[in-house]
Amino acid sequence: MAETTITTTAGTHAAQYGEDAVVAAATTRGEPDWLRDQRAEAARAFGALPMPTPQLRPWKYTDVTALAIDGYAPVTDAGWMRVQGGTPARGFAGTIADAIADADHGERVRTHLGSMVRATEGKFIAANAALWRTGAFVYVPRGQAFATPVTVTLEAPAEAGRALFPRVLIVAEPASEVTVVLRNHSGDADLLVSAVVEIIAGDDTNVRLVLDGRWGDATREFTTVRSRLGRAAHVQTASLAIGGALVKQTVEGLLEGEGSTSSIRGAALGGREQHFDFVTLQDHIGPKTESDVEIKAALAGASKSIYYGITRVEETAAGAAANQVNRNLLLSGHAKADSDPVLEILTSDVIRCGHGATVGPVDEEALFYLQSRGLDRREALQLLVAGFFRSVLKDVNVPGLEDELEAAVMAKLATAEL
């Protein structure tokens, strides 16, 4: 399993994670006081917080107690993240550093950065808050829409033993619309990634986030995505995890505004000894809110997928509707999945609330049907898995990307141990 492959010595780069170094680096970069203070607080939290242990439910099947975050050297140069997008008037899509250089955008970053995901919440998040180097800031003004999706591309460095801390802040003013795609690439080196994405979706907004995870074989990713939804806001997250040694993503929607809807879709295609761990939270706070979770894993080789999700309908969320589904397709006899969708309903006034989980092998009848059309077993499985992922892929909704991801799925299955 992934944790046994850890070779780094604990704390080799601990100095760089300390408050002094973090503050010094921020000062050298000329960051404003508020940001330097934020980082200092985060560095202190990092030092004080323990690593999560399997005693904590979201970490039950992903044991990181042997992993030392500060055994990885934080990447300090700024070039590995690029932000591109057809920005509307008064809007912004670029690095946080550039945003801060502007008075208006700088003020927005200051208001919102760290407001959704607090540095003190956990060890990985604290490391990110202290050490993120290049962040992306996306801002859509009231009533505006981005002409094209904003693409945030992460090109990880080739050297092993590096830690990346991607940070993304999306602020959508009322009645605006934006799609943000996070594209991840890395080589074969042993890398650690701790990412934080914060989404503030105002009233009547439409925000889409796509996580295109095509890390190299030895990258370990820990990501937290949290969005807050205003009245009638729609937030949709679609994550496709193909690469990486270990991918743990926590995606949360706080449905505060009346009539807001949050959709979380995830697809993981495992091979080798890959380890995926999805955690979701849909927290219905406002009335008539709707949420939808669909996490799918297709697992070849000795890969593994874990899902733990809570859909909570608070007392205040009268008339809410929720659906939560986790499906696991075992493509080999060695693959494993664990599924735990949880509903917590605190009001008697719900429209509908469903949840389901399945873990099982491929439908032999479907396999025979395709084979009877001339497809060999592998080709048939490729088609079945692409079909299985369709519900997630079609929500990607970015021109060309759906086909590209499907091709990546096919390519991986062309050689995976089935």
Added chain:
Amino acid sequence: MSEPILELRDLKVSITDQRDTQIIKGVDLKIGRGEVHALMGPNGSGKSTLATTIAGSPSYTVDSGQVIFKGEDITALKADARARMGLFLSFQYPTVIPGVTMVNLLRAAMKARTGTDLPPREFLVQLRATLETLKMDESFARRYVNDGFSGGEKKRAEILQLGMLKPDLAILDETDSGLDVDALRTVAEGVNALRTPEIGVLIITHYQRILNYITPDFVHVLVAGRIVRSGGPELALQIEENGYDPILQELGIAEEAVTA
């Protein structure tokens, strides 16, 4: 007669998970190129078992005997190899393939069959022509395979694949059941459009209805895993009129013994 397209030699078949349950108990059959054979028989007599065994279903195991296709013994071949050789089964109960469109399926199947990826434009031309023959709307091709299809749509989807794949042997397992007269005629026209002096057709049916549109050269009656009678088109008419009882009585088997 030239070399038959399909030949079954004393074929005995049991259920893979229940090897002591033999369903097909010694079937001999020869289908020549250009011929249409009808296989009839009461429910449960083994028609679908025979059809899917010919197609290579792993659910059934050949205990003894051979399946010869285009002169080659394919008894040990996997389903996909048989299909690539030109064998096609229209399923009695086609399977739902979630998230895979008819176009996805057809492209993959045609690529497997021909070994080359047809240029999208050519594929589209063929697809449109075939859809038109079958009086099917183009939107049909963008739907997920058999997902939410009505009974009639499923059967037409099978014939659409048949029309695109142009096999050398087509086995139609109760493709006629559940179709209204118009749909039946369309499906029959689709099959007829495919007929050449080179290909063989095996139509499995309960009813003589479809045989009004596709005239068989031979009719066989399968009872309890054995072909108990073979004849010309008149045999189908007799069955239509009198049912299977006279045949069964003549053989000294009671109906219950057959369907039980």
